[in-house]
Amino acid sequence: MLQDETLTHNHHCGECPIRHKAVCARCDTDELVQLEEIKYYRTFEAGQTVIWSGDKMDFVGSVVSGIATLTQTMEDGRTQMVGLLLPSDFVGRPGREGSAYDVVATTDLVMCCFRKKPFEQMMEGTPHVAQRLLEMTLDELDAAREWMLVLGRKTAREKIASLLSIIARRDASLNLRPANGELVFDLPLTREAMADYLGLTLETVSRQISALKRDGVIHLEGKRHVTVPDYNRLMEEAGDDADGGIFA
Amino acid sequence: MLQDETLTHNHHCGECPIRHKAVCARCDTDELVQLEEIKYYRTFEAGQTVIWSGDKMDFVGSVVSGIATLTQTMEDGRTQMVGLLLPSDFVGRPGREGSAYDVVATTDLVMCCFRKKPFEQMMEGTPHVAQRLLEMTLDELDAAREWMLVLGRKTAREKIASLLSIIARRDASLNLRPANGELVFDLPLTREAMADYLGLTLETVSRQISALKRDGVIHLEGKRHVTVPDYNRLMEEAGDDADGGIFA
DNA sequence: CGCAGAATTGATACATCTCAAGCTGGGTGG
């Protein structure tokens, strides 16, 4: 595994970009010192597998930068994405040996890893870590259930609109945008990855994106650069209530 | 709200049927005393709505007996079940005002409720409750992700087989069965509820159940009483690896 | 330049939905 030396030595948590959103968000200075002792950085190139389903995991950790996917695969090759890991998201499950999913780096990826045993011990002692992890897990559960509605009941067009609206919303909350209703972002996923997320084929994804473009719901520059002229229109196409602003 | 007096006064936690599986599983005797002070029972009749999506929740709690469903509904009426609540499962989210889902009693239901504020305070003080809740939430997240694969990638026949195998497995772990490979249970859901769980129409559910019956994968007495002569066969039909026994 | 991965587009097949007609079994009122 190649590792970028500028990233694999330990930075100070105080300057960390995900300091206030990750599993360490509630920790005070003392607790950060404890975490620094058991942490190390790892980098992965786009396309690299971080963990194979079933593999033993000797660490847990947070995504610092880049994007990774959580996928499940059936014996015959059918694949479903079950999670999209963005900066500050947590990987791994304390109290379990192996991973239940494949974790794959979609872009170049930097992870802040904690050795599993010490991390688990720390969870016992310092409630701030466990509290934050519970909060994050509950959020993920809500997101997973939201996605169950998308997978089970929405049409292909609604699925695409839902995905775009989620990416747009996240992007808006990260890089704060003028709230003039126009949103611009880059798709972090290939058509195939979108298909795996939405339970579709890549051809259907392509057709529906073309249709949304033809109907003026989105504009495309190249394959990845998307402009949403009217976010409420996109929400309607997603079958969601158009109310409840972008920055909820 | 009608309440059965024999159930709404407080029993002792020590004799509670879900004592060792619910959110209180790790609590010691002292902690149980604390919980007893903030708890009360509520009963619901089959078909009754426990909580409406968006409603303010002044309690959280555990299912003691009976079955409830968690559902999400779109404006045009399409509905997706996002959770099936069995005895010992937890309802509600500490740290959030309203419910995100409809909770409906599928059978007669008894819940052990905790007043929300005191429960949240207790979570701060006694790590055993928060630890157990984290563990349960992680399990639910795994279940939700498993279900995403079912919704996104499985055929109607596989979906039905998956649901039957889950119900069979749960039933086997509750009422322990002879491990001779034959499983018998009652479906706790109507065809329509199964359809909402699986992202299908009730007609498709009915057709696929008929097909599995015709092919000898299951036997039916009446509409609800199911016999599975060969669990591994059912697993194969579900598209799952047939290995990894029933009582995993 | 030209290749390879990614994406688009087209023609057709098929699984599931939709609409519609009956069936079944348990409960109720005459």
Added chain:
DNA sequence: CCACCCAGCTTGAGATGTATCAATTCTGCG
């Protein structure tokens, strides 16, 4: 005690959305 009723379920025929198979077209890069 029977006739009726109704929710839940089954089955059928046809419509439709998405998958599948196949042929091009982009796009970035060595």
